[in-house]
Amino acid sequence: MLNSWNATLLLCFGLVPAINAQGAGALPAKFRDFKVYTTSTPDTADAGRIVATMRLLNSGADALNVEVSLSENRAAGFAGKAFQGRIEAKKEAVWEFDLRPPDGLKYQLLHGAITFAGANTGATPDRELFVAVQGPDPVDFGDTRVEKITARGQVIGTHAPRTPQRVHSLVAATKPSTSQGTPLVLAAGGSSKYQIAFDRLVSPPDAPQLTFEQYSSAAGRPAAEIELAEAVGDLRRCVEVKSGAALPVVSAVPAGAGPAIRVRIAPELPGKPHPDSYRLRTEGDDVVIEATTPEGLRNGIYGLLTDHLDCHWFMPKQLGEEIVIPPHRTVSLPPLDETCGPSFSSSIGMSWGSAPRWDRQNRSVINRGRMNFGHAWAGFIDLKLYPFDKFPDMWSRDRAGKIQVHDSSETSTNFCSTSPEVIRIVAEKINAQFDASPDAIVASLDPNDLAPLCQCDRCLALDASYGVTPQDDKQMADRLLHLSKEIHVQLKPQHKEKYLGILAYGFQTRPPKKAVPHPHHVTTVCDFPYYFDHTRPFNDPTSSYNREFESIVKGWGSKVKQLGFYDYYGHFDFFGPWGIVHKMREDLPAFRDAGGTFIVIESQPNFSMNGLNLYVA
Structure with a gap:
């Protein structure tokens, strides 16, 4: 095990x-x-x-x-x-x-x-x-x-x-002791007095009462409700596997009608934590899972299963599932009262989209991963509408005025970020993005992947105004922060509270020299394997590469209110085992200590080689 x-x-x-x-x-x-x-x-x-x-x-x-x-x-x-x-x-x-x-x-x-x-x-x-x-x-x-x-x-x-x-x-030391009080016996030897009281089953007075099966299969239900129903299903299934007892899922269990595992929305939690937080407690004979959102309830169910009932998902699907059968098939729970909340404000999970249910079972999805963005310039200026030969001023050029074509299956040619026409088009398209997705909280202004940035006179003059010279490799952040301000000024009033983001990556890795980010600019620092040392934590001072990376993290952290951490827990070029658990266990808390607020983990769907990395994270 x-x-x-x-x-x-x-x-x-x-x-x-x-x-x-x-x-x-x-x-x-x-x-x-x-x-x-x-x-x-x-x-x-x-x-x-x-x-x-x-x-x-x-x-x-x-x-x-x-x-x-x-x-x-x-x-x-x-x-x-x-x-x-x-x-x-x-x-x-x-x-x-x-x-x-x-x-x-x-x-x-x-x-x-x-x-x-x-x-x-x-x-x-x-x-x-x-x-x-x-x-x-x-x-x-x-x-x-x-x-x-x-x-x-x-x-x-x-x-x-x-x-x-x-x-x-x-x-x-984590196992229950008698000093904690008499445990609740949820099920034993194929029988149980408990029911799962799931308040999402409560129907309006004039509507028929849904069964749990009807609720779970109903079309058009929001994703958060579908995922919560999956979690309730996992709770019922795990208890049955462990004990042999099938717990009924009902809309309510009145007081005095028998013990229940109560899964319910609360108007607020003590301390008003992150919306994905939950409170898990025993109350008399009841087990109560409360949260202010379906996502919080989902986390609370998996917190009960993983932290207290010895159910685990080491890898996706049945192969990675371990539901420990207790002695005498008795499922018990000591008295407890805990409130759990995310360490960060946003995370897309650990599987990079390849196993979303497994991500949820391990509680690695935070705020539905909404603070997430990447290379984006290819989506703003359409080469068919603005071809190189007719609109050279809109594209990245070298000192001789030649367009720096960088098109491949993985990246594209950058535009010129000081072109007034480019700035107008980009602002229009970002406004349109926010119009089409009102729940979005960030739009990307990140250049195309490792494509060279423009070296025209206008761009170099802007760089010089911030103390940046053409010889400053990886020092293009000032220019991009200037662009972020230009775009933010042109956002519609209803979008002014949204964020604009870039990656600290490639030519814009290092913090700016003089440019000051506007309050709604966000940066994600990338721990790129080709630049930095993944054999040890990023705050390990014995690595010169990581001393540089830590200074980059702290430098950006001193300038932006929203700081992201982008790392690679399954290598994109090497598909064998990558033993970096010792690095990960220090990196994530160290990043949080440095003021980091959200994370994005890139990983390949190669669980046989790197599944342990993703599970531990």
């Missing part, structure tokens, strides 16, 4: 079991509160000696007593060493150790452990520790995408996962 912890894009608050039962300050409150990074440099005075520097960062609110050990590895020229120290909250400790790599070193892994010494820990290691050491690259090594290693040995990575024993203890 796969580990059932799903790092869903929801945060829950309420009466849930304590994970860190060992005592305050003994262990980090969260896994990511303690980070380990290692770098190395040759000793300039001793050619055979490599000095490794390990940074131990305590990002938590409590001091930690830390013990670190690394075992001897003769093949790496390492004699073994240990560290002990107290690291105060929000501080770090630095530990140095030596390696004397032999000639011909290829690759070795130093192995050790990290223990947090404190009350009730029993001196049991909390984490394993792996430090990867690689020998020099060949003289003719020429791959510019990675740093060439010239030293006798170099530390290339550090990984500190929890030990299997600690994982087991954490899983055990």
